[in-house]
Amino acid sequence: MPDTRHFGRIAATGIVVLGAAGAFLYLGGWFSPKALTPARFADGFERVDGIYSGFRLNHAKGVCVSGSFASNSRGTRLSKAVVFKAGRVPIIGRFSLAGGNPYVADEPEMVRGLGLLFKLPDGEEWRTAMINTPVFGVHTPKAFYDRLLASQPDPKTGKPDPEKMAAFLASHPEAVQANKINQSHPPSSGFDNSTFYGLNAFWFTNVSGTSIPVRWSMVPVQAFAAANTTEPRPDKNYLFDALIAAIHQQPLQWRLIITIGQPGDPTNDATIPWPDTREQVDVGTLTLDHVESEDGLEDMETGPCRDINVDPLVLPEGMAPSDDPLLSARSAVYSQSFTRRAGEKKLPSAVTPSEVLK
């Protein structure tokens, strides 16, 4: 056995092994306890909005829809993605309201979301999570996190501290500018006549290998009507109830519009709109003809959208993320949110199975 003369060599062995372990822990962020990680982002949502077992950390209140997307094949010029070939693909979707409270009372000014999953015939998928504002309110993950913390309700008043939000806006002129643009597009009366925007830029590549920067939106076929923001809300689920009634009456439709960016159009800043003069291509029609509670058709079931992560970076070949820093961060935090709720016992959703049936 080694004696004391070997002490130096034993120590060297120990130091090298510990060094190797330390390098791995460093990679895993163990020595940077203040860095903004997906887990700390998720903790931020839970701190501000509270913990609701089994729900998404953001856009917690929602309802499942399904239907199909019919491509008119005009998108094949832009991208080789299978979704743009002429034909129809099945859709699973989810309408939602922004925020982490799944039981929040519907308000017309709340940000509305539409998440879609396109099931492509070759087994690929395209998932996109959109909202009803033309631009995003912040341009970096850190700014999103800071705005989230600034919106935390004061335990005394139950409302966000206006000074904190003012301080956030004072240091984020791009957020002020984005708010102005979004306020110039007042909300529509319901989910059915809302335009939903993909916000972030992506790259499309067609069969001949040409790549172009794009943004996309879903423009409703249903006629626009301004939201009534003055009268009292008829019900805490009134936006969802109206959506359910509209789908029961007739299928709802949106046109998928691809906006093509030009050199110089920012792809890394979702707060800045591209000029109105950019070419827009109508590539097909989304039809939603079925609505279901997240808790299924009857109690103890599961709606088709509930256990799906609408990760905006689940893309088919022919689409790729841009350099927008929000995209990777969204993917990372959505994954964290999905993993947390997957292991939690799900509480009943606000929009119940019986509410959808009536």
Added chain:
Amino acid sequence: MSTGAATEQRQFTARMRFFHWLTAAMVLTMLGIGLAMVASLAYYHRLISIHRPLGILVLIVVVIRYINRRYSTLPPFLPTMSQRERKVASASELLLYTLLIVQPLVGWGMLSAARYPIMLYGSLHLFPILPHNVMLYAVLRRAHTILAYLLSLTILAHFGAILFHTWVLRDGIFNRMAPWRVRAH
């Protein structure tokens, strides 16, 4: 090399050494990427886009490596290793093989249970091996982390044992698996 008795063999075969170093490079990369990606917002997507196909590649390589090992002649243990140490070495080798095969399967399985499309490269993707079940996903996702740490610790122990033999006992154990050829003398 001698054509005589098997005891003359001092090194693992060239093919075994090739597989060892290939696996080592791939697995260390995988562990590094895995640790970094779960802590990163900015690089998450880029890292996971490498992690998925590389994990499947590890599975394929390790299965081929294990088959190759079964049909190869192994050099004898060094006299510096006690009976107990030989048992520990054999057990840890088995543990490493098990982890290297189970870990990619758990990764594949958890993506299946989460109903993610398991994209490898371009439009190439894998079929799901488990039904869509988020509770199952949650369990496997946790298992994937635990197995990653267990794998890291096993590799560290292996690395530490080789360093100890090489630097402290100076028995030339490294030569057995050296990437280059070491002649008998």
